[in-house]
């Protein structure tokens with residue numbers, strides 16, 4: 001049974017006086033048990049809407065979502081037990097309570113007895129590395145520590161599926177690295193994780209597969225390695241001082257996807273075959289252009305292209 005099964009999911013938001021806005025437009029996604037699935041998309045893509053529907057906070061307009069076989073609309077209670085949700089940012093902790101008291105409160109909300117609560121809370125504090133600071137107020141914690149406490153809270157019910165919504169947002173690099181190590185440990189323990197992020201590198205480092213979402217649609221679901229292969233098929237050449245007639249000749253070469261002039265006279269040529277790159281370089285050098293650099297787009301750029309922000313010639 002898949003950990004997460006989303007079928008033809010749509011969600012409309014009512015807008016006053018205007019047309020309904022389609023925040024999710026027919027999303028299909030199946031995440032097998034034990035997978036870390038990265039969900040990447042720009043602001044407003046629909047990631048939070050999707051996470052809210054999975055975590056039963058928001059109803060779908062149409063379509064179905066199942067968490068470990070439980071329907072989010074008709075079987076809300078079972079879904080809540082099967083799921084842990086960790087949102088990034090500062091909200092959701094009781095700042096005046098200690099880390100231990102915060103967790104004890106949440107464990108109580110799941111109906112654990114006092115004795116089981118004590119053991120469970122101790123275990124969780126150790127797991128996220130906060131056992132040494134357990135009796136300090138959450139309000140005095142750094143961003144990274146707060147986020148570890150959020151994670152412990154998401155793990156209170158020992159969920160099979162964990163949603164991490166922008167978990168490292170606002171963290172310094174060391175705290176983010178430590179947090180990612182915790183995510184790795186959870187994955188090794190068999191927890192299925194849906195991770196939303198703006199950060200392509202984070203998604204690639206943590207995920208078994210990555211989905212790109214934009215304007216409510218899943219544009220692509222692949223392993224980070226496959227996306228990497230997609231990237232490596234493309235190259236670009238940047239050059240300065242390229243006469244117009246040379247530009248036109250380059251644009252006509254086989255395998256050249258685009259030729260664009262940025263501000264400051266930089267000409268960027270994008271190619272989709274290694275031979276094309278060589279032909280572009282030869283044409284430039286033969287015409288006396290010396291200021292030439294060859295490079296590959298990184299994952300971030302391919303992602304930006306795939307969600308329609310730039311002109312790399314990657315087919316959808």
Ligand SMILES: Nc1ncnc2c1ncn2[C@@H]1O[C@H](COP(=O)(O)OP(=O)(O)OP(=O)(O)O)[C@@H](O)[C@H]1O
Pocket residue numbers: 013014021023041042043044045046047048049050
């Ligand atoms: N309650 C609402 N009423 C109307 N429109 C909404 C509502 N909530 C979200 N939207 C719109 O739905 C779209 C998707 O929003 P959502 O918060 O799911 O995006 P997101 O991918 O999580 O973005 P971000 O990364 O900025 O959090 C956006 O265009 C947003 O303006």
